[in-house]
Amino acid sequence: MxxxxxxxxxxxxxxxxxxxxxxxxxxxxxxxxxTDELLLKEAKKxxxxxxxxxxLRFILSGPAWACGGALLxxxxxxxxxxx
Numbered sequence: 001m002x003x004x005x006x007x008x009x010x011x012x013x014x015x016x017x018x019x020x021x022x023x024x025x026x027x028x029x030x031x032x033x034x035t036d037e038l039l040l041k042e043a044k045k046x047x048x049x050x051x052x053x054x055x056l057r058f059i060l061s062g063p064a065w066a067c068g069g070a071l072l073x074x075x076x077x078x079x080x081x082x083x
Contacts, residue, residue, distance in 0.1 A: 007026050007027070008026075008027040008029075009024055009025060009026050009027065010024070010025040010027065010039060010040060010043045011023070011024050011025075012025070012040075012043045012044055012047045014047065015047065015048055023043070023046075023047050025043050025046075027039065
């Protein structure tokens, strides 16, 4: 049970309703110089921003570096063999 807490929120509807219906942003108290239009613009930008799975990118970067290193070392051995 929550007592005595009042928060301001922005609700933004999803551009792609297959994934989620809406996003709810809870605003911080006491942000000077922030207009309603700026808040809504930032919330819409965050909702429509493409997401990147950082874990997948990290997992794929290891094998890519390993293949690149193997290719580079093979080229060095080939050059040394020809000289």
